[in-house]
Amino acid sequence: MGFWNQLFGKENNPTHESSNVKISGPFTDKNKFYLRIQRIQINGTNLSSELINKIKKGVFESIITGKRIDGNLLDEIPDDFQWDDYDKWFAIFKEADEWPYMWSESKKYTQTLKEFPLKSFNEIIHSLTKEEIINLTKKLDAVLTKQKSTKKVELVQNFLIVIKGKEDLIKQHLIEEHFNWWNNFWRKFGMPREKKKLLFHSIQGIAIIEENLADFRNLDIIKEVEIDTPTDSCSFCKKYTKKRYSLNQAFNIRTIGHPGCRCSVRPLVDSF
Ligand SMILES: [Zn+2]
Numbered sequence: 001m002g003f004w005n006q007l008f009g010k011e012n013n014p015t016h017e018s019s020n021v022k023i024s025g026p027f028t029d030k031n032k033f034y035l036r037i038q039r040i041q042i043n044g045t046n047l048s049s050e051l052i053n054k055i056k057k058g059v060f061e062s063i064i065t066g067k068r069i070d071g072n073l074l075d076e077i078p079d080d081f082q083w084d085d086y087d088k089w090f091a092i093f094k095e096a097d098e099w100p101y102m103w104s105e106s107k108k109y110t111q112t113l114k115e116f117p118l119k120s121f122n123e124i125i126h127s128l129t130k131e132e133i134i135n136l137t138k139k140l141d142a143v144l145t146k147q148k149s150t151k152k153v154e155l156v157q158n159f160l161i162v163i164k165g166k167e168d169l170i171k172q173h174l175i176e177e178h179f180n181w182w183n184n185f186w187r188k189f190g191m192p193r194e195k196k197k198l199l200f201h202s203i204q205g206i207a208i209i210e211e212n213l214a215d216f217r218n219l220d221i222i223k224e225v226e227i228d229t230p231t232d233s234c235s236f237c238k239k240y241t242k243k244r245y246s247l248n249q250a251f252n253i254r255t256i257g258h259p260g261c262r263c264s265v266r267p268l269v270d271s272f
Contacts, residue, residue, distance in 0.1 A: 042202075055077075059204050081196060089258040101260065222267045223247070225268055237262075
């Protein structure tokens, strides 16, 4: 509460472009905040409710302590993590060819699909034996189609050139080894990782906005808020700026926001 009073003292005529305001409050009632996070609905995933609760706990701890999310917790989410919200927004951003902050791996992935130099790749494939092609198809399906950067595709191609002249068994072995390495690399640093981070970020974003709105409800003078977006936010978020929203409306807007949304709410006070 003190945080927001402090804020009003300094600024009650906010500009839409600036986002200097820190959105996290002091969280004086940690238990209440914890319960609030636990109540956040995360639908359309293939994660167990136990794991989702554990993730929420991790988000809570990270907000309270100001520390990053524990990397081990990210690793507990399986790489075949399904999340409808991510898929929905992936399609929207792809269609618009506009990728927000925190979606860089997804962006690289789509760019690679577009720029994939099929011809030279096919030339290399044609120089391999039938068995190698079958083997590669399986591996490529698992790795390359999910790859995102052009650079990585180039590296795979270069690798194929290197193994071309080797004996069949050695080729086979090198291919296996190489693709296992890529698979692990991709899982650790690529899109699956990004998607997992976006899940944490979404829970965090909803939790903080809910907490802020709860604070505002306790202050009679605040009936409305505006949505504050970072200057580099996507056009989907920008649509919500420069308008007044009731506290309930604002909450609904955030919950339908995209994963990785960095919008916050800013109280509006007409006059004293
Ligand atoms: Zn956005």
